[in-house]
Amino acid sequence: MSIISTDISKAVTILSNDELVAIPTETVYGLAGNIFSEKAIKRIFETKKRPFFNPLIVHIPSVELLPTIVRYIPEKAQLLADAFWPGPVTLVLPKNSNIPDLITAGKDTVAVRIPNHPVALELLNALNFPLAAPSANPFGSISPTTAQHVNDYFKNDIKMVLEGGPCERGIESTIIGFNGDEPIIYRLGSTSIEAIEAIVGPIEIKNKKEIAPDAPGMLDRHYAPKTETILVDNLSEAIKNHSDKRIGILAINTSSEHEAIAFQIILSEATDLQEAASKLYDALHQLDKQDLDLIIAERFPDVGLGKSINDRLQRATVKA
Ligand code: AMP
């Protein structure tokens, strides 16, 4: 049975009834609920098995609504909003008193963005409340980039997945907080550090070990297949070292030949990082279905979106 539908008015009805709808965005599919409905927000945490200390991102349809969510907008936040919205940049700003504690995990700040997806924007414009929409996957598992991925996870838990096609960007938004008026990157994502620095100048990254960790165990397991996954610089060497196993390969741009390889995916023959990012999670979903002993992923060049892709792959390798 499928709960996938293109019916936006049906989504409006369900959401207005304090229930959840999975929605398309340009980054990944989100599990959406009315930010002002305690029932809906609790259901988001329950459905995802997400811990309550992990705050949610508020999605709005236009920048004019930002002052209804936050009480202060630093100059550089305004510059970033003007440059990237609608788009995959999330701003963490001092919250208005009407924003429920459940959304912010009790913090005094709230994360907010405008998604760049026509279906999401049409839906948000048809509602008279913003949506909280964390990725529509069980906590820690691979994020969904198609309606089918969400259907596979949650067909028994929610009423509807709003169909919006495969996500064009394919990894989560870049999250930017502020120390006073100075921006700080909290999470790498679909908007590259370089693109952000072109707008606001050199920017601090809060947790450098999250980007280039000395030991993968220092990271939170997240975005992770069930199959054991490793991230390597040298594919052919890794294949040789694991030739006694049934291997799956996630390669940047070239195919490998070895009898131990049962399945392989090339993310971008043209080495286009945006193409690779958009295909990343679907590739992990496919690899995870092949009954492999091991997934070997090739590390990307550490520039632009390559940094964000490596961040996700790194977290996918952390053992459960
Ligand atoms: P997700 O919605 O699953 O893409 O994840 C939302 C992420 O946004 C959380 O895991 C936090 O890292 C971040 N976030 C949301 N709200 C805040 C906040 N008020 N302060 C800091 N980080 C936040």
Ligand code: MG
């Ligand atoms: Mg998530």
